[in-house]
Every structure is written in C-alpha cells, then in structure tokens.
Amino acid sequence: MATLKNDLLLKALRSEKVDRPPVWMMRQAGRYLPDYIKLKEKFSFFERVQTPELATAITIQPVEQIGVDAAIIFSDILVVPQAMGLEVQLIENKGPILPDPIKSKEDLKRIHIPDVNEKLKYVFDALAMTKKELNGRVPLIGFAGAPWTLLCYMVEGKGSKTFDAAKAFCYTQPELAHQLLQMVTDTTIQYVKQQVKSGADVIQIFDSWGGLLGPDDFENLSLQYIRQIVDALNDEKALNIIFAKGAWHSLEAMAETGTNGLGLDWCISPQLARKFAGNRVTLQGNMDPAKLLSPIPVLKNEVKKMLDGFGSQRYIANLGHGITPNVPVDHARAFVDTVKNYQPSPSVAFN
Amino acid sequence: MATLKNDLLLKALRSEKVDRPPVWMMRQAGRYLPDYIKLKEKFSFFERVQTPELATAITIQPVEQIGVDAAIIFSDILVVPQAMGLEVQLIENKGPILPDPIKSKEDLKRIHIPDVNEKLKYVFDALAMTKKELNGRVPLIGFAGAPWTLLCYMVEGKGSKTFDAAKAFCYTQPELAHQLLQMVTDTTIQYVKQQVKSGADVIQIFDSWGGLLGPDDFENLSLQYIRQIVDALNDEKALNIIFAKGAWHSLEAMAETGTNGLGLDWCISPQLARKFAGNRVTLQGNMDPAKLLSPIPVLKNEVKKMLDGFGSQRYIANLGHGITPNVPVDHARAFVDTVKNYQPSPSVAFN
Numbered sequence: 001m002a003t004l005k006n007d008l009l010l011k012a013l014r015s016e017k018v019d020r021p022p023v024w025m026m027r028q029a030g031r032y033l034p035d036y037i038k039l040k041e042k043f044s045f046f047e048r049v050q051t052p053e054l055a056t057a058i059t060i061q062p063v064e065q066i067g068v069d070a071a072i073i074f075s076d077i078l079v080v081p082q083a084m085g086l087e088v089q090l091i092e093n094k095g096p097i098l099p100d101p102i103k104s105k106e107d108l109k110r111i112h113i114p115d116v117n118e119k120l121k122y123v124f125d126a127l128a129m130t131k132k133e134l135n136g137r138v139p140l141i142g143f144a145g146a147p148w149t150l151l152c153y154m155v156e157g158k159g160s161k162t163f164d165a166a167k168a169f170c171y172t173q174p175e176l177a178h179q180l181l182q183m184v185t186d187t188t189i190q191y192v193k194q195q196v197k198s199g200a201d202v203i204q205i206f207d208s209w210g211g212l213l214g215p216d217d218f219e220n221l222s223l224q225y226i227r228q229i230v231d232a233l234n235d236e237k238a239l240n241i242i243f244a245k246g247a248w249h250s251l252e253a254m255a256e257t258g259t260n261g262l263g264l265d266w267c268i269s270p271q272l273a274r275k276f277a278g279n280r281v282t283l284q285g286n287m288d289p290a291k292l293l294s295p296i297p298v299l300k301n302e303v304k305k306m307l308d309g310f311g312s313q314r315y316i317a318n319l320g321h322g323i324t325p326n327v328p329v330d331h332a333r334a335f336v337d338t339v340k341n342y343q344p345s346p347s348v349a350f351n
Numbered sequence: 352m353a354t355l356k357n358d359l360l361l362k363a364l365r366s367e368k369v370d371r372p373p374v375w376m377m378r379q380a381g382r383y384l385p386d387y388i389k390l391k392e393k394f395s396f397f398e399r400v401q402t403p404e405l406a407t408a409i410t411i412q413p414v415e416q417i418g419v420d421a422a423i424i425f426s427d428i429l430v431v432p433q434a435m436g437l438e439v440q441l442i443e444n445k446g447p448i449l450p451d452p453i454k455s456k457e458d459l460k461r462i463h464i465p466d467v468n469e470k471l472k473y474v475f476d477a478l479a480m481t482k483k484e485l486n487g488r489v490p491l492i493g494f495a496g497a498p499w500t501l502l503c504y505m506v507e508g509k510g511s512k513t514f515d516a517a518k519a520f521c522y523t524q525p526e527l528a529h530q531l532l533q534m535v536t537d538t539t540i541q542y543v544k545q546q547v548k549s550g551a552d553v554i555q556i557f558d559s560w561g562g563l564l565g566p567d568d569f570e571n572l573s574l575q576y577i578r579q580i581v582d583a584l585n586d587e588k589a590l591n592i593i594f595a596k597g598a599w600h601s602l603e604a605m606a607e608t609g610t611n612g613l614g615l616d617w618c619i620s621p622q623l624a625r626k627f628a629g630n631r632v633t634l635q636g637n638m639d640p641a642k643l644l645s646p647i648p649v650l651k652n653e654v655k656k657m658l659d660g661f662g663s664q665r666y667i668a669n670l671g672h673g674i675t676p677n678v679p680v681d682h683a684r685a686f687v688d689t690v691k692n693y694q695p696s697p698s699v700a701f702n
Contacts, residue, residue, distance in 0.1 A: 161512055164675055167641035171649070214617040214639055214671075248599070249618060266565040267600060288565055290518035298522070320565075324515055 002136030009070045009139045010201060012316050013239045013260040013282050021307065021315045022069035023339035024141075025332065026243075026263075027322030028062040029074040032332060035061050045090040049075050055126035056133055063138055065329070067336050070139050070202070073127055073195075077145030077206055080187055081154050083119035084111040093325075101157030103169070105176055111154075113183055116190045123191075124198035131199030142200030144192050144229070146207030146244065147184040148222035151177065154184075163212055170221055177221070185225040189232045196238040203233055204241040204263070211246015211265075218250050223257075230257045241284060245321060251276035266291075266320035270309030284316040287335070292319075292327045296334045303338040312344060353487030360421045360490045361552060363667050364590045364611040364633050372658065372666045373420035374690035375492070376683065377594075377614075378673030379413040380425040383683060386412050396441040400426050406477035407484055414489055416680070418687050421490050421553070424478055424546075428496030428557055431538055432505050434470035435462040444676075452508030454520070456527055462505075464534055467541045474542075475549035482550030493551030495543050495580070497558030497595065498535040499573035502528065505535075514563055521572055528572065536576040540583045547589040554584055555592040555614070562597015562616075569601050574608075581608045592635060596672060602627035617642075617671035621660030635667040638686070643670075643678045647685045654689040663695060 004010070008022035030036045036058055039048060048054045058074040078096055082088040089097040102108060117124070123142075131140055153159075155166040170177040192203045210222050226242055233240045242254050243263025254262055255277045264273050264285035273283055291302050307317065317339040323332060355361070359373035381387045387409055390399060399405045409425040429447055433439040440448040453459060468475070474493075482491055504510075506517040521528040543554045561573050577593055584591045593605050594614025605613055606628045615624050615636035624634055642653050658668065668690040674683060 159512075161510075162641070162672075162675075164641050164644075164677070167639070168644040168677075171642055171645040211618065215620055217639070246597075246618070249620070249623070267562065267597070269566055269600070272600070288518070288568070290513070290515050291522055293515075293519040294522040321513075324513075326515070326519075 004136050004139060006069055006138045009141075009316060010239060012314065013202060013241070015280070015282060015314050017313065020342060021310070021312050021317045021339060023317040023336050024068040024070040024072065025062070025066075025319050025323050025335065026072075028066065028068055028332075029058050029072060031325040032323055032327045033061050033065065033329065035065070040092070045076075045092065049079065050122045052122060052126040052129045055122075056129045059126070059130045059140075060133055063134070066333050067340070068138070070141055071130060071134060072141040072143065072204070073123070073130060073200070075123055075126070075143070077143070077150065077208075078153060079120060079123065080145060080184065080191060081111075081150055083114045083116065083191075084183070084187055085114070086111060086154060095159040096153060098153055098157045102154050102180060105173075108176060108180060111183065113187050116187065116194055120191060120194070124194055127195055127198040127200055139201035140199055141202045141204055142192065142195035142198075143204045143206060144188045144195075146205050146210065146222055146242075147181045147188065147225040148213070149207050149209045150184050151180055151221075152209045152212075154180065163209055167212070181221065181225050185228050188229055192229060192233060192238075193236060196233070196236060200238075202239040202241060202260075204243060205229060207242070207244035207247065210244030210250075213247070215249045218244070218247055219253065222247075223250060223253060226254075227257045230259045234258050243284070248273075248276065252278065255281040261316065263318070264320060270306070274310075279314075282314040282316060283310060284318050286318070286320040289319045289321050289324050289327070292323065292331045292335060296331060299331060299334055300338045303335060304342065307339065307342050308344065312342075353485075355487050355490060355552075357420055357489045360492075360667060361590060363665065364553060364592070366631070366633060366665050368664065371693060372661070372663050372668045372690060374668040374687050375419040375421040375423065376413070376417075376670050376674050376686065377423075379417065379419055379683075380409050380423060382676040383674055383678045384412050384416065384680065386416070391443070396427075396443065400430065401473045403473060403477040403480045406473075407480045410477070410481045410491075411484055414485070417684050418691070419489070421492055422481060422485060423492040423494065423555070424474070424481060424551070426474055426477070426494070428494070428501065428559075429504060430471060430474060431496060431535065431542060432462075432501055434465045434467065434542075435534070435538055436465070437462055437505060446510040447504060449504055449508045453505050453531060456524075459527060459531060462534065464538050467538065467545055471542060471545075475545055478546055478549040478551055490552035491550055492553045492555055493543065493546035493549075494555045494557060495539045495546075497556050497561065497573055497593075498532045498539065498576040499564070500558050500560045501535050502531055502572075503560045503563075505531065514560060518563070521568075532572065532576050536579050539580055543580060543584060543589075544587060547584070547587060551589075553590040553592060553611075555594060556580060558593070558595035558598065561595030561601075562599075564598070566600045569595070569598055570604065573598075574601060574604060577605075578608045581610045585609050594635070599624075599627065603629065606632040612667065614669070615671060621657070621662075625661075630665075633665040633667060634661060635669050637669070637671040640670045640672050640674050640678070643674065643682045643686060647682060650682060650685055651689045654686060655693065658690065658693050659695065663693075
C-alpha cells in the first residue's frame with residue numbers, strides 16, 4: 001500500500017492536530033459532475049455501481065476535478081437489501097423502488113443474511129481498485145446505510161417524506177421490526193468489516209431517516225443497532241463516522257458510542273453541536289447544500305462563517321446533506337477551495 | 352355570542368390554572384373521518400373549503416365525534432397565495448400544484464396584496480357560521496401558513512422534500528424573496544385579524560417547512576415575518592400559537608415574540624422543549640401521528656408518558672403533525688380520551 005500523502009481526514013478523526021480542516025462533500029461522486037453525467041448516459045445505475053472500473057472512475061473524479069481531501073466509494077446504501085434478497089430498482093432522477101416490500105412475518109422469509117463476499121464482491125473489488133488507483137493521494141471512505149434507514153425502504157418500498165408505512169410496521173409489529181433490524185445489522189457488520197479489509201480507511205454510517213424518529217424511538221429503532229456496527233468497527237480499530245440526519249437530540253448518545261466522527265445537518269449551530277456532542281468526538285458538516293447555489297462571494301462567506309464556528313481542530317468541513325445535481329462545478333470547487341485557503345479570523349478561539 | 356362552556360384551551364394559552372390539559376389534533380377536521388370521506392366523494396376540495404355550510408359541517412365533526420376541546424376551521428394555507436392571484440390546484444391524495452410559480456421579478460407583478468374581505472370572504476363566513484353552530488361548546492381556532500412556508504409553495508410550485516427551488520430563489524434573489532415574504536405577511540396580517548373578527552378565538556401560524564432552514568436562515572426568511580403577524584395579533588389581544596415544525600433550534604426566539612403557544616413536533620423531549628422555550632409560554636404537542644396506528648393499549652401508554660413529561664399546566668395535548676388519513680377513528684378517540692381521563696403519576700412534579 002502506498003503511504004498516504006494527505007492524511008488530514010484520518011488525523012482529524014483521531015483528534016490529532018491538523019494545519020487546516022479536511023474537506024469532502026457527501027455525494028461528491030456523481031450527480032453534478034459533467035464526466036459523471038456522461039457515464040450515466042451510457043450505463044444504468046447498477047452497471048455503474050457493480051462494475052469496479054466504472055465505480056472507481058466515478059469515485060476518483062471529485063478528487064482530481066474538485067480537489068477534495070477524501071474519496072468516498074461510489075455505491076448505494078440499497079445494495080444491502082438487494083444482497084439480502086429484495087429486488088431494488090433505481091429509477092434515474094426518481095429514486096428507489098422495492099416492488100415487493102416487507103409487510104409480514106411471511107415476507108421476512110424471503111430475505112436472509114447473505115455471504116457478503118459473494119453478493120457484494122463488486123463493492124470490495126471497487127474499493128481495492130480505487131485504493132490502488134488513488135495511490136495514496138487521499139484516504140478512501142466506505143459506507144453503509146443505518147439499519148433503520150434500510151428498514152424504511154425495505155418496508156415502505158419507495159422513498160417517502162414521512163415513511164408512515166415503515167413506522168406503522170414498527171409500531172404494530174415491533175417484534176418483526178426488531179428481527180428485521182437485527183438481520184440488517186448482522187449483514188452490515190460483515191459488509192463494513194470487509195470494506196475495511198478491501199481498503200476503506202473510514203466507514204460512514206448514513207442514517208438518512210433517523211430524524212423522523214423522536215428521541216426514544218431513535219434509541220430503540222436506530223441507535224441500538226448503529227451501536228453494534230460502531231462496536232464491531234472499533235474492535236477492528238477502523239475509523240468510523242455516524243451521520244444521522246435530523247437526530248440532533250441524540251448527538252450526546254451518538255458520541256457515547258465511541259464513534260470517531262458525527263455528521264451534522266445544517267439545522268444546528270456549531271456551538272450547540274459541540275455542546276451536545278461533547279469534546280471528544282470530531283464533528284463533520286454542515287452547510288446547507290442549497291447554499292452552494294448562492295453567488296460565489298456569498299457562498300465563500302458562508303463557508304468562512306461555518307469554519308469560524310467549528311474551529312479548525314476535530315472538524316471535517318462538509319455539507320449537511322448530499323450535494324444536489326444542479327450545483328455548478330465551479331461552486332463546488334469554491335466550497336472546497338475556501339476551506340483549503342481558510343485563515344481563521346483573529347477572534348476565533350481554538351478549542 | 353354564547354358563553355364558552357369549555358374554555359380549557361383559552362385558559363391554557365393564558366397560563367391560567369386548568370384541571371386537565373385541553374386536547375385537539377392538527378388536521379382533526381377531515382382526512383380520517385368517515386363522514387368527511389363521504390363529503391369528499393361528493394364535493395371537490397375547493398367546494399368543501401369555499402362553501403361555508405360544508406366547511407362548518409367538517410369543522411364540527413371531530414368536536415361531536417371525537418370529543419376534542421377545540422374546533423379548527425376546515426380550510427387550507429394555500430387560500431392566501433390563491434387570493435394573491437396565483438392559481439392553486441389541489442389534487443386529491445396528491446398534494447398542491449401551483450402551475451405558474453414565482454421565479455422572477457416579472458412573475459412578482461402577477462400577484463398583489465388583495466382585499467381579504469373580498470377574496471377570502473368564504474373563510475370568514477365559515478368561521479361565523481361555525482361559531483354560531485358551536486354555540487359555545489368549545490373555542491374555535493383559525494389559522495394561516497407562515498410566509499416562508501407559503502413562499503415554498505409559491506416558488507417551488509408543488510410539494511417537495513427539500514424545497515430546493517424555493518431555497519435557490521432565496522439564495523440567488525434575496526431582495527425578491529424578501530419582497531414576496533413581505534407581501535405575504537401583509538396579506539396574512541389582514542387575513543388573521545379578520546378571522547378573529549369573524550369568530551376565531553385563537554390563531555395558529557403553521558410554518559410546516561420552517562425546519563428546512565438553519566437557525567440564521569430561519570430568523571431571516573421566516574421568524575422576522577412571523578413576528579410581524581404575532582405583533583399584530585398581540586396588539587388586538589388575540590391569542591396565538593406558532594407551530595414551526597422542526598425549528599427546535601429557535602424555540603427560545605419564538606417564545607420571545609410574545610406568542611401564547613408553541614407547537615412542537617415529536618423530535619424533542621418535553622423537558623428539553625420547556626428548557627429551550629422558557630417558562631412563560633404554553634407548549635403544544637407532540638405525539639408522532641404514526642403512533643396513532645399502534646394498538647390502543649400501547650397508544651394510551653404513549654399518551655400518558657407524554658402527559659407525564661409535559662405536566663398539566665401551560666400545556667395543550669396534541670400531535671406533533673397532522674393526523675394521517677389511515678388512522679382508525681377509535682384510535683383517534685383513544686388519544687383524546689386518554690388526555691381527558693388523565694390522572695398524573697404521583698411522581699410527576701407540576702411546574
């Protein structure tokens with residue numbers, strides 16, 4: 001393995017001193033990049049995800065074209081339900097459809113805990129190929145969906161604002177829900193461990209729908225399963241980040257899992273996030289991706305305000321959610337460049 | 352005017368002592384009630400909203416059939432953009448469509464601040480008729496959308512998870528956005544004042560999409576306009592409630608407007624909500640409407656837990672968002688009855 005030339009992300013996650021915060025953007029691989037759009041016109045979503053050469057090329061594009069401090073493997077959280085035996089369709093610009101969702105005990109028999117080395121080999125191959133191709137330029141991030149977020153899709157069968165069917169499933173058939181969550185968790189633990197073996201330097205757990213749950217339900221339906229995944233990664237000394245969008249109320253509980261980093265959406269001030277999360281954990285985020293559409297001078301000021309708020313240590317500059325397809329490339333670059341050129345205001349205290 | 356026989360809601364909002372908390376449910380009029388569904392099959396959405404006899408009948412149904420402590424007029428927040436000159440279509444079970452949304456300075460010329468007495472007379476007539484029909488049984492709530500939430504629809508042209516087009520409009524054309532927000536605010540102030548004159552005892556401001564904004568943007572794009580509406584209502588000594596879903600970070604700022612009540616979604620504990628909001632304001636909420644689908648014994652326990660958390664004073668029992676169409680009527684009734692029969696646990700301190 002080539003030695004890492006830029007290990008800012010790893011240092012920040014290990015709470016080591018850095019000269020400036022690392023920067024990357026959720027969904028940086030894909031969506032808004034013209035070279036990605038060209039590949040999208042030629043290959044279907046699952047062709048892009050399942051062909052290591054394509055996934056590698058897409059993963060590396062933002063490293064070379066935008067100058068981010070980390071690569072994140074091009075894939076999708078729904079490869080796990082797919083590997084467990086559920087059909088997943090990804091309709092371009094529309095979102096996922098799972099035509100036969102889980103509704104009953106009977107349905108649960110249709111899925112199983114797979115051998116990830118067989119079913120998800122293409123992800124591990126893509127990670128190994130990307131790692132080689134990166135040749136130590138920047139660290140490589142692998143990821144998985146949180147079990148609760150995967151349950152949302154596996155039960156609802158499609159995207160939703162409120163995932164009422166998924167919630168109704170949990171509230172009316174709690175035993176079944178927990179059985180499903182544990183199956184997803186067991187699969188995910190094998191999956192992320194193998195990602196680390198294949199070259200991922202960091203694993204991020206995406207709980208995109210964690211914020212739909214109140215604090216008690218978040219513990220019961222989401223965090224107790226995330227905790228198992230974090231424990232498994234910590235046992236292997238693999239760096240990890242939890243991003244539970246909207247679950248501000250549980251930042252303290254998430255920090256207590258012993259994870260290295262907590263992702264934040266834009267609906268919390270840096271000061272309050274630090275107060276809730278405590279001083280041990282590294283914070284990551286949190287600019288509203290819609291603000292990337294602002295005129296560049298406005299955008300730069302917003303980035304500086306964010307950096308002043310978080311300070312330069314134990315912090316990873318990022319968005320508060322995935323970058324949207326309508327962001328001009330030079331705006332994405334301005335976001336990244338502003339972090340890289342950041343000089344803290346004299347008034348900012350370093351924590 | 353008949354004297355109010357049940358003034359629990361008004362007492363709770365005035366911070367007066369009550370024997371038990373009042374209870375009502377957002378979206379209680381419509382959606383899940385069989386008698387409503389019958390009317391829905393005969394009359395279009397706007398026929399139901401614009402015919403005072405129908406709106407009155409729908410408003411009173413949950414008072415008689417579910418036993419709530421307040422009526423809320425059957426209407427829609429989008430009557431305001433409609434009165435301002437924008438076409439609004441409400442597709443049953445699909446949501447609103449505004450086929451010619453506001454995108455530019457030129458578009459802004461298509462709308463105006465209307466004479467509400469002319470354009471929204473049907474709402475005032477419905478309020479007056481409902482008031483008479485209620486004959487003092489329970490108080491009557493009127494409502495309006497917050498200017499930010501109305502801008503979301505007026506610019507995006509339809510519902511959205513993230514309202515990216517609305518945000519892009521605000522971030523790229525801030526002057527235009529503020530001009531639009533002020534026009535909506537001016538219209539809304541006239542509208543809610545006239546609702547009070549027509550019989551509304553309380554006005555609730557719904558900022559359904561307030562939670563899409565970070566704290567600074569919430570102040571800039573939403574709260575500064577809500578504040579004007581609250582000021583106008585306070586000047587008339589009209590009781591009012593702000594419900595900005597997801598805007599937990601600004602509970603303190605919202606309480607400082609001098610509003611009487613703050614609506615809460617289910618993603619905050621009663622204790623933390625009270626801490627953020629301070630001791631002066633009345634809190635309203637906050638059960639996850641999806642929990643109404645739980646088996647009735649589970650549902651009752653959830654309601655009791657909520658009541659133990661909030662205590663019985665300066666509190667209005669409610670959901671954390673509108674009731675969904677799939678809730679069985681006896682579950683809605685169990686929610687309301689549990690509040691009405693509530694005996695606080697001996698360990699619960701009254702604040």
